[in-house]
Amino acid sequence: MSGPAAYPARASLQARTALQARAALFLLPLLILSWNTTDSAEAQQSAATNNCVSCHAGLDDEDMSLPVAEWQRSAHLPADIYCQDCHGGNAATMVEDEAHDVEMDFVGLPDPYVVHELCGECHQAQMTNYVPSPHGLEGDFWPNCVDCHSNHEIVQPQASLISIPDNCEDCHEQAIMDDYIALTDRGLEPIVEFRQAAEEIRSAGVPVDLILTQATLARDAYVERASHVFVLEKMVAVVDSLEQVYPSIRKEVETARTEVDTRRRFGWMFIGLFLVAAGVIWLYRRSLPGA
Amino acid sequence: MIRRLSNEVYNWLDDRTEISVIIEFCHRQLTKPVPRHLNWLFSFGTVTLMFFLSQAVSGVFLMIYYEASADTAYESVKYIMEQVRFGWLMRQVHTYGANFMIAFLLLHSVRVFFYGGYKKPRELTWLFGFGLLVVTLAFGFTGYLLPWDQLSYWGTTVGTEIAAATPLIGEYLLILMRGGEIISDVTLTRFFVLHVVLLPWAFIALVTVHLVLIRYKGISPLEGTDVPEKTPEELTKAGGKPFYPQHVMKEAIVVLLVLASMIFMIIYYPLPLHEKADPFNTPVGVKPEWYFLSSYQALKYLPKTIGIIGSGLVVLAILLLPFWDRTPARTPARRPLATSLGILFIVLNIALALLGKISETEMTFMGTRYHFDIYGWPHAIGTVEEPAVLPDMGGEGTE
Numbered sequence: 001m002s003g004p005a006a007y008p009a010r011a012s013l014q015a016r017t018a019l020q021a022r023a024a025l026f027l028l029p030l031l032i033l034s035w036n037t038t039d040s041a042e043a044q045q046s047a048a049t050n051n052c053v054s055c056h057a058g059l060d061d062e063d064m065s066l067p068v069a070e071w072q073r074s075a076h077l078p079a080d081i082y083c084q085d086c087h088g089g090n091a092a093t094m095v096e097d098e099a100h101d102v103e104m105d106f107v108g109l110p111d112p113y114v115v116h117e118l119c120g121e122c123h124q125a126q127m128t129n130y131v132p133s134p135h136g137l138e139g140d141f142w143p144n145c146v147d148c149h150s151n152h153e154i155v156q157p158q159a160s161l162i163s164i165p166d167n168c169e170d171c172h173e174q175a176i177m178d179d180y181i182a183l184t185d186r187g188l189e190p191i192v193e194f195r196q197a198a199e200e201i202r203s204a205g206v207p208v209d210l211i212l213t214q215a216t217l218a219r220d221a222y223v224e225r226a227s228h229v230f231v232l233e234k235m236v237a238v239v240d241s242l243e244q245v246y247p248s249i250r251k252e253v254e255t256a257r258t259e260v261d262t263r264r265r266f267g268w269m270f271i272g273l274f275l276v277a278a279g280v281i282w283l284y285r286r287s288l289p290g291a
Numbered sequence: 292m293i294r295r296l297s298n299e300v301y302n303w304l305d306d307r308t309e310i311s312v313i314i315e316f317c318h319r320q321l322t323k324p325v326p327r328h329l330n331w332l333f334s335f336g337t338v339t340l341m342f343f344l345s346q347a348v349s350g351v352f353l354m355i356y357y358e359a360s361a362d363t364a365y366e367s368v369k370y371i372m373e374q375v376r377f378g379w380l381m382r383q384v385h386t387y388g389a390n391f392m393i394a395f396l397l398l399h400s401v402r403v404f405f406y407g408g409y410k411k412p413r414e415l416t417w418l419f420g421f422g423l424l425v426v427t428l429a430f431g432f433t434g435y436l437l438p439w440d441q442l443s444y445w446g447t448t449v450g451t452e453i454a455a456a457t458p459l460i461g462e463y464l465l466i467l468m469r470g471g472e473i474i475s476d477v478t479l480t481r482f483f484v485l486h487v488v489l490l491p492w493a494f495i496a497l498v499t500v501h502l503v504l505i506r507y508k509g510i511s512p513l514e515g516t517d518v519p520e521k522t523p524e525e526l527t528k529a530g531g532k533p534f535y536p537q538h539v540m541k542e543a544i545v546v547l548l549v550l551a552s553m554i555f556m557i558i559y560y561p562l563p564l565h566e567k568a569d570p571f572n573t574p575v576g577v578k579p580e581w582y583f584l585s586s587y588q589a590l591k592y593l594p595k596t597i598g599i600i601g602s603g604l605v606v607l608a609i610l611l612l613p614f615w616d617r618t619p620a621r622t623p624a625r626r627p628l629a630t631s632l633g634i635l636f637i638v639l640n641i642a643l644a645l646l647g648k649i650s651e652t653e654m655t656f657m658g659t660r661y662h663f664d665i666y667g668w669p670h671a672i673g674t675v676e677e678p679a680v681l682p683d684m685g686g687e688g689t690e
């Protein structure tokens with residue numbers, strides 16, 4: 001485990017830096033040239049990481065190339081979830097037939113009836129709730145995960161998702177939607193509020209670990225028992241029980257806020273004290289003979 | 292009655308200790324006049340000294356709970372900030388104090404430079420001052436590692452790597468500093484010992500000589516070195532004020548104002564403790580502390596050995612400044628070359644530090660998104676589509 005070798009990315013950066021810098025000493029034009037090389041080197045490196053991406057990005061057929069752009073905007077790229085995680089195949093080759101090798105578990109387009117199992121490999125809780133829900137078995141897996149979340153541009157779900165006509169309003173009365181939105185708001189908005197407050201308080205230097213842990217516990221409870229259940233009565237029960245614990249978290253937040261205020265109040269007292277002292281000394285100094 | 296008693300005590304003591312000699316000496320030193328051109332800029336040295344004392348006090352409190360080992364350092368600092376009563380205050384005072392101290396130390400050196408304070412006969416004052424600069428920067432460098440968070444770990448990694456580029460002995464130097472190939476427990480303990488034992492004593496020794504020399508020679512006059520310096524009597528006649536109380540009060544005012552602004556920073560912008568150090572996870576855009584940023588950035592543009600030798604020569608030139616800049620003039624206006632070179636040097640350093648600050652970051656400017664590479668050079672990476680602002684459901688993800 002020797003220094004640079006243990007951190008290949010940094011080691012190569014250093015090597016590159018040293019090389020370029022040596023070539024470019026005091027020669028500005030050359031230096032600018034070398035900046036450009038940095039770019040192409042970087043581009044090559046990231047392209048080399050996945051062959052599905054590099055080939056599909058360049059395909060003329062919109063249907064075949066668009067998924068790349070959409071996936072690049074999704075929550076899955078930063079989480080290192082690549083094409084082959086959903087479609088299977090061999091990402092180590094640039095030959096189409098080898099890449100689409102069924103021997104390497106290439107599935108082509110995932111079957112809409114088992115998409116939930118595909119996603120459920122990683123999103124267990126959501127699948128568990130979804131399958132027995134009115135949308136799952138009962139609804140013949142319609143809508144399925146990607147009907148609601150889209151195939152590739154999968155982002156952190158927003159409240160707005162719920163009211164997008166494509167998602168719910170096609171099949172549901174506005175009245176049910178209003179109930180559903182009101183319920184999720186009651187369940188989830190306090191958590192958002194706690195987390196925002198915690199960030200604010202943390203930046204003021206007061207510890208908020210307890211608040212954050214409790215908020216995460218509440219969020220997990222919601223995901224586990226209310227999210228993707230799609231049965232209003234079950235959701236009401238969960239939200240009601242969560243509302244039992246929110247007051248205690250809210251109190252935690254208040255205590256932390258008070259601590260911030262106290263620190264600031266005492267801080268200002270000392271600032272005032274110092275300023276007054278400085279003023280007094282200044283006046284006294286002016287009154288000294290020969291000032 | 293009380294006066295009689297205290298007189299008696301005084302005489303009793305004096306019979307045994309000749310304390311009157313000391314008191315007499317102190318009195319003479321205190322009332323010794325300082326030249327009348329002393330303005331607010333001349334209090335930066337004292338502000339620096341005050342910060343050293345404050346660092347000593349807050350440092351002792353931190354040491355009560357701090358545990359210097361890779362397994363416990365981070366947790367103990369967290370404990371200090373979250374559990375120990377007023378622990379957060381001690382840590383904020385210590386970390387902010389370090390930054391303020393270095394800032395005022397730099398301002399002090401700049402002041403001394405522009406007033407020609409290093410010229411004959413104050414070359415030694417400059418040399419000891421330079422020693423203090425080195426020691427203080429070493430304080431900053433070693434202290435930065437102690438909390439053992441991601442920033443400090445990787446900041447120290449890149450910092451020590453610079454030393455590795457020294458010709459011939461670089462590798463050995465690196466091993467010596469780190470106590471091995473990588474930053475580890477061993478590095479932490481040796482930095483800790485430097486930080487709390489060796490450096491403080493070195494500082495005390497150096498600062499004593501620095502101050503004694505200043506008292507002995509007095510603050511430099513505005514006249515050139517070719518004019519004989521005034522005796523204390525002449526100074527008083529020329530409008531010089533006694534050191535105490537006039538000048539001391541001026542310094543007290545500055546110290547109070549600086550402390551007030553530090554408290555303001557502490558209550559509104561407390562310095563955070565980041566994630567715990569993770570040797571296997573290099574964060575992007577690792578940088579050293581701001582006061583090392585300009586030299587760190589300069590080294591990026593130069594081949595390693597040339598950069599190291601070059602900056603070594605610059606440091607040497609500053610160290611030996613009084614011995615090669617021997618023109619008699621002291622005030623800035625009367626030595627235009629030195630003044631402009633000084634300004635150029637400062638501007639260059641600020642520019643390099645800014646480049647270092649923006650390097651490896653992204654920024655939006657007039658609708659275009661730019662990535663700044665390691666040289667701080669911008670590359671357009673596309674126009675920005677304003678992300679739709681959607682209420683978030685509080686989702687943090689699932690496993």
Ligand code: HEM
Pocket residue numbers: 332333334335336337339340396399400402403406407408409413416417418419420421422423424427498501505509510511
């Ligand atoms: C921790 C560090 C230091 C402390 C506590 C300190 C303290 C002081 C103080 C109290 C003075 C009296 C005048 C004034 O404040 O401007 C002074 C003067 C002086 N200092 Fe420092 N100093 C430090 C570092 C330095 C450094 C880094 C240098 C230069 C490399 C330096 C060079 C000088 C010189 C040459 C004088 C005499 C100036 C004159 O007579 O005009 N000092 N120092």
